[in-house]
Amino acid sequence: GAVVSQHPSRVICKSGTSVKIECRSLDFQATTMFWYRQFPKQSLMLMATSNEGSKATYEQGVEKDKFLINHASLTLSTLTVTSAHPEDSSFYICSARGLTTDEQFFGPGTRLTVL
């Protein structure tokens, strides 16, 4: 099946710094990528949808200036958490949907801890 990777798998940063998370589709071209946030023992909450070459669409309540999403190629989307604060600590998951495969494939997630 199609594989989606995320890097890094874990990151710890200081409050006020920015962190970039990469999401790659390894063996297919992803026209659409989704970013989710998952709090401990809770569900995945959709943050934004990104289509290659266009601006991301953010869900209500998600700060677009804090969570910058770039989908510059058909295999890579990045999420940058700007000026991170402890409340941004969470598990961030991406998923990708391809040109030839309608199914949405999920990455393994990135654990962000902001000190």
Place this chain on the structure above:
Amino acid sequence: AQSVTQPDIHITVSEGASLELRCNYSYGATPYLFWYVQSPGQGLQLLLKYFSGDTLVQGIKGFEAEFKRSQSSFNLRKPSVHWSDAAEYFCAVGRDSWGKLQFGAGTQVVVTP
């Protein structure tokens, strides 16, 4: 408003016993329904999906789910669980066939010997 409810946060089941995970949804139109499994260190994996047609859906790993429109439910079942089925299970509703997904809170399944 669209919502997905998984009433059971945690279920413990003996290996070899049957398993049923509940999912109820609230959605105005005909829903697209999914079940995913999440294991530590791995991405969510699609177990099965329902778009239309036969209301009993067969999935991978021996799982099946039944769509019941009258009860707004899409419960997941497995006749005989294996220790490897221990994981977090999520029900999800899609706004279209493969677009934005709304997830339930998840059910943690523990399998005992």
